[in-house]
Structures are given as C-alpha cells and as structure tokens.
Amino acid sequence: MDSHAQQASQELSFVPPITDKESDVLTDDALSFIHMLAIRFADRVPxxxxxxxxxxEKFDTGELPDFLSDTANIREDSWKIRGIPSDLQDRRLEITGPPERKMVINALNAxxxxxxxxxxxxxSPAWGPVLDGQRNLTDAINRTISYENPANGKQYALNDDPAVLICRVRGLHLKEKHVLLNGKPIPGALFDFGLYFYRNHKALLESGSGPYFYLPKLQAHQEAAWWNDVFCFTEDHFNQPRGTIKATVLIETLPAVFEMDEILFNLKDHIVALNCGRWDYIFSYIKTFKNHPDRVLPDRQAVTMEKPFLNAYSRLLVRTCHRRGAMAMGGMAAFIPSKDPEKNAWVLDKIQTDKSLEANNGHDGTWVAHPGLADTAKAVFDAALGDRKNQLDVTREQDxxxxxxxxxxxxxxERTEDGMRHNIRVAVQYIEAWISGNGCVPIYGLMEDAATAEISRASIWQWIKHQKTLSNGKIVTADFFRNCLAEEMSVLRNELGEEVFNQGKYQQAASMMEQLTTSDDLADFLTLSGYELLD
Incomplete structure (x- = not known):
C-alpha cells in the first residue's frame, strides 16, 4: 500500500465497514482517489x-432575483466554450432513469x-444500490452487462450501437453517510463522481467517448467554479488533457437562470450544454418565493411550459447557450404510455405538443422518462433538425x-381542491417508494421522481402559509390539509388494497408528508429527511 493509500485508510472510515462483497467496487486505489478529492474539495461545500x-434570506424579505451587476462583463464579452465532442453533438433525444441493471440495458438500447x-x-441512494449502480455502469461501458428476469427467464443484453452514457451525480446538498472523512460524511457528489471517473475513464476514452456528467441543482456560478476545480484536479492527476471531462449543467433553480453565462464561463473548458430541468425549476420558484403571496403557483397540472415565466426561461437558455457554442437541452416529459388506446393517443398528443414547443424555441434535444415515448418525441426533433445534428445555428439574436x-x-x-388532493396522494406514494428504496415511480400515468414530489408538498406548504382560497371557496389551512391527508390515505388504502398498503411504509410517508407540509419553515429537500430513513 503506497503512502497515500495508507493515509486514505487512516482518514476514511465506512459505516458499516466495507465487506468482501463491496471490495470489487471500493478498491484501495479507488478509495485513495476519493480521499484525494474529499480532502481537497469537501470543506468548500459548506x-x-x-x-x-x-x-x-434576501428573497424572504422581499428582494427579487436579478442578473448580477458584478459579472456584467462576462455577459457582455465575446467568448465561447472549448468545444463539444463528436458523440455529444447530436442529443436530439435523451432518456433518464436510475442505474438499475435492467433499466440500464433497456435505456441504452432505446x-x-x-x-x-x-x-x-x-x-433512492441506499448504500447497496449506490454500489450496484456503479457496477452496472462499468459493466455497460465494458459491454459485459446482461440481466435475466427471475420471474420469467427473459434475457436482456446490449445492442451493438447503444446510446451515449452520461452519469448524473448527486447534488451538493446530499451527503454520503456511509463514507466518512475524519468522522464527517463526504459529499455524495464527490463520491459518485470520483468512483465513476476512476472506474471508467480509460474504457470510455478508448471507445471514442469520454467521462461525461450531468451536474444538478446548481444555484450560483461559484458552485460551477467548484466543479471546474474538481475536474481540473482530476484531469491533471490522471495526466489527461484539459477538457477531457465534459459536463451538462441542469438549470433547475430560479437563481441559476440569472447566472447562465457565468456558469458557462466558469466551466468553459468542460461544459457542453445547459438543460431546462423544468420540474425542479418549478419547485425552486416555489421555494424562492415562499414568502411572496403574489407569486403563489396554481395547481401543478396548470404550470406548463406555455406559461410566460417558463417559456421565457426556455428561450433565454437557448439564446445564452447558442451564443457561447453550447447546446440547449429541453426538459422532461414525465408521461408514460398507457395500455388504453384512447388514453395513449392523448399522451402522445401531449408529448407532440410539448416537444414541438421546445424544438420551435430552438432546443437541441429533449428528455423522456420511458422508452415507449421515444419514437414520438424523436420524430418531432427529427423534423425540426432536418439534416442538422443540433440547432446551434438558432441564435434568437433578434428576440x-x-x-x-x-x-x-x-x-x-386555478388552485383546486382536486388538485390539492391529487398532490397529496402523489407525494405520499412517492415518499413511501423513496424511503423503501425506489426513486423512480409510475403514479397515475406519470413517471414521478423527487422533483415532482417536491412540487406537490411545497405547493401545499405555500398555500397554507398564505391561507390561499381554492376555486370552491375553501381556505387552505394546516387543519384542512390534515383532514384531506387523512381522507386521501383512505383513498390510497382502497386503491392499493389492504395487503399492499399494510406491507408498505405508507403511514411513515404520511407522517413525513404532514411534517414537511405543516412545518414553520419550508424544508429545502424532502430527500434530506428521507435519507435518514435509508440503509
């Protein structure tokens, strides 16, 4: 063991201790690199x-977000990002999902x-699935991944021409409680990034691709600068040229939309695109304006990309990215196909409308959550792109x-009682799945993830805080919410059946939902309290 590996073994500890079963992923060399990242960068995160x-705190006292005066020169000067690798120049359709073995194969084959x-x-970042996810991605990169469904013996394997792989790491607010540096949990982002890069960068580069990352939840250009330092250190440590690592940043917080030029500038050697993370963006709008009674959102279902504040965000992202030579990715269609032909036709029509808006705004590509919607979404961008790989030529300079x-x-x-009750059922079911170890859940025809559940609970919190009136004249109070919650738990019990309901963690989820929705302060992320309940 070299001196740094020895230092890492003294300063890094694991709860619970690493077993032989985990040592294939958590090798001494991999942990030595994670230790290097943690000692250099973890203490800058707080x-x-x-x-x-x-x-x-400024927004809470009435201030509104705005473009920054002290970085005006970055917005005004002419500069471009370093460039985009060939396998990232055509991103007309992307699919997202957790790194579960079967899903990885199906998604790469879509x-x-x-x-x-x-x-x-x-x-849902329980320790076992975090490590399994890393194993699955390495096997996919090495083309050795396969899966057999234990229920029916069906075999899954990679096609000859799989999709390009990008890894989304955890946000800066999330810790990895199983890995401690001198007794303190390290950032989950550093653990995910370090392990994925260490295990896969050589094979990725040899195959003509590279170590590509999605960076979530950024709120400021200083956070982008932190990531840039992590990337530069990593490239130097492994003797890789500057710009080997490529990143796409999700613009999914309201403060970040005012710093898109600055984020691109601070990551200009590494960044290739920004993405409209619309669901988290809506959640962030609620959080940012939690104390502003004049900016309370209506029903979640009513907040679509046609709304002026969201359409402005989409168009500004396109203009900003293309001016700098970066790509502008559209957002998620959370719908999933329906077995009912009439309902499925309605879903496909919604996808068509949503993706047409993005393509017309000048986006270079978009997201779906289910392979069954890929053909419909891709056809919209195929038509818009023609023989181009992207829409970098759409500048929106005349806007x-x-x-x-x-x-x-x-x-x-409108704010409706039906909308509120629907939000309650969605959030409880999602929280129950998350604390049971599943972070991607089909509920009522949508693929729900943490962002959509966050909207559901934060929206009701804000309605309670400002005692908003629903379309039927009822005022939203904490007691009214608690009554609705109790009634909707009965609805869920009937929908799911006694056995499923009793075997699940629905009461625990309802309790967490009540606490999050009626607390004096709006909790930053439901996943922070949920993480304490995970193994």
Missing part, C-alpha cells in the same frame, strides 16, 4: 451551501441518443431581451 441560505444514468432525483421581470412573473391558473 460555504457554498451557506451562500444559498444567505441569498434566500431509440435515443443519450442515456442519463441518474444517482440523483430518480434514485427582445428577456428581462428579470419576465423570469419571475406570477403564474395564472
């Missing part, structure tokens, strides 16, 4: 998170250009400048 809190393997919002006022505009729409 200050980045504190800056989020300080900024939110009629898509990219699979984003997700350790974040569609994943009127999008103002801060447009990006924070209130959203029209």
């Amino acid at each position: 200050a980045l998170l504190s800056a989020r809190v300080a900024r939110q 009629n898509v250009k990219v699979f984003m393997a997700d350790f974040e919002d569609s994943f 009127a400048l999008i103002t801060a006022a447009e990006l924070v505009a209130p959203c029209e729409g």
